[in-house]
Amino acid sequence: MTAKSEEKSTFISALARAIESGAFVKLTLGKFRGQGEARKAVATLVDLKNGPHLKIVTSLARKDETKTLTINDGINHLKTTIGDSYLSATLFSTERDMTLTYSKKREPRLSTGKPTLKAAQPAAHDRSKSYLVAPDRPYLKALQVSDEEGRIKPSMQGKYRQICRFIEIVEGLLKEVGAGSGNTPLSIIDIGSGKGYLTFALYDHLTTALGRMCQMTGIEVRGDLVDLCNDLARKLDFSGLAFEAVEAQHTSQKRADVVIALHACDTATDDALALGIGAGAEMILGAPCCQHEIAPQINDTGEGFSGLIKYPLLKQRQADLVTDAARALLLEASGYKVKVIEFVSTEHTSKNILLAATKSANANRERAREQYRALKRATGFATHHLASQLKDVE
Ligand SMILES: C[S@@+](CC[C@H](N)C(=O)[O-])C[C@H]1O[C@@H](n2cnc3c(N)ncnc32)[C@H](O)[C@@H]1O
Structure with a gap:
């Protein structure tokens, strides 16, 4: 050479x-x-x-x-x-x-x-939000998001950005609704908690950074993930955090200030939203994942969609939007103010919508009901898993 x-x-x-x-x-x-x-x-x-x-x-x-x-x-x-x-x-x-x-x-x-920059820089659009969660938090190391020195691993940058964005959104919404303020612990249910990245992040942020008391339950159908998360919660001394191996629909947890379901599969999102509404939660957050219920039901109702739904990929995308619009309207019809926001950049995943619902006395429930029925008529779907669990919306 x-x-x-x-x-x-x-x-x-x-x-x-x-x-x-x-x-x-x-x-x-x-x-x-x-x-x-x-x-x-x-x-x-x-x-x-x-x-x-x-x-x-x-x-x-x-x-x-x-x-x-x-x-x-x-x-x-x-x-x-x-x-x-x-x-x-x-x-x-x-x-x-x-x-x-x-x-x-x-x-x-x-x-x-000598190094002039101290930490890996997140993408520009996320930069301002990434400092709410320090990369060296013990749970991030335990979940292999960061290494032993507390640096985010290259392969986990996307997950880290998602965590930071999630914490930013929840912190903002909690301020808006003032949920769980006072001396009672904030009760939170996380449906489809998976490996617990966002569950640990929220519990850690609320109890450590914000100094709030918190009682949080992760609901996850996979027993191996539940064991892993319970072990970690014990190791970290997170005494208010526990995980249960059960289907969302069959959980015995009925009371919560906050219900979240992030990327819970298919209609598990609807079960989570129904649980939140039933529990009278102040705040319900749902980031939908795969959706299979509505696509086969959408048909040519004479509203001019035939040119859209004849292409299977476009039909599925349309069905995803209809599913989420229906969820948003059903939440409004149940007395919530709903924001539909971008969770993470589409650069990372196309499953990036977050439905953020906060309880509101000003929700126009009747108008939302009418809009839900009109959406049903226009797109031709007959059943929606969330609607089937609510009264007075059809
Ligand atoms: C894509 S992961 C999302 C994990 C986590 N919420 C996140 O965003 O990082 C979805 C999880 O939901 C669980 N799940 C799917 N359907 C469920 C159900 N009906 N009840 C409880 N958990 C469910 C799956 O086992 C999986 O671990």
Whole structure:
């Protein structure tokens, strides 16, 4: 290997190691000497459904160009551009900064310095929200979201952003409704709690960051996950948090200030919403997951949807929206004010809607009932799992 390529090889190895260890923050490219207008570029990690990727954003005079590549392809792409189109590259990691620059004669020079950035930077749209949850919280380490040093693992960046966003939303809504204020503990039921990422996050935030008393139950049909979560709750001394292995519909939990169901499968979301309404919860949060009930029922009712529902993919998407609109209207008809908000960016998942319902004396229940019936007529569905559990909506 020539001396020239050694510097570059050291730089690229440092980049790969930083990504692997979770210390990578970003990489910047400057001193553009390639074809076309001047530009600079920044590479960061993004977590997609199929794992972490490198997002390389190139800034041109009038627009940005974004490439999202697998880690391997991203590193290979950077390898070919550094020292060719760009004569300067800086790797920012939580361990050190490393800069590789080339002279006019393309002589490389490698320098390292103390880290100027301390933590992996979340994507811009989530940046302001990520500090509500410290990455070194013990439950994040135990659930393998962060490593032993308290750094978010590259593959868990998406989950971490989801946790931060969720906590931000709940904190805002709790302030609005003043739920569980006073001396009684806030009671919360989480339906379909899975591995408990969001359950632990909420319990930890409420009791530790906000200093509130809290009695929280995770309902999960899978016994192995319930055992895992109960073990962790014990280890962390979370005395107000417990998990039950039971189907949502059959839980004995009937009272709650807050009911949440995040990505609970299919009609488990409806069971959770029905439970929340029945319990008179101040706040109900549902992020729907897969939906199978409405799509087969949607038909050509003469409302002009035939051109939409003849394509199976569009029919399913339409059915998802109809399902969630019906849920929102049924919540309103039950005395809740409902916001339909984006949970996480669609960049991470298409299942990103969150129904956020807060109890309100001002909900226009009759109008919501009428709108629900009109939606049924227009789209042709006959049964809705949530409606079947409520009185006076049909
Ligand atoms: C996609 S996971 C979501 C986990 C967690 N809420 C989150 O957002 O990270 C859905 C979980 O719901 C559970 N589940 C599905 N149907 C259920 C039901 N009827 N009752 C209780 N749990 C259910 C599944 O076993 C699974 O663990």
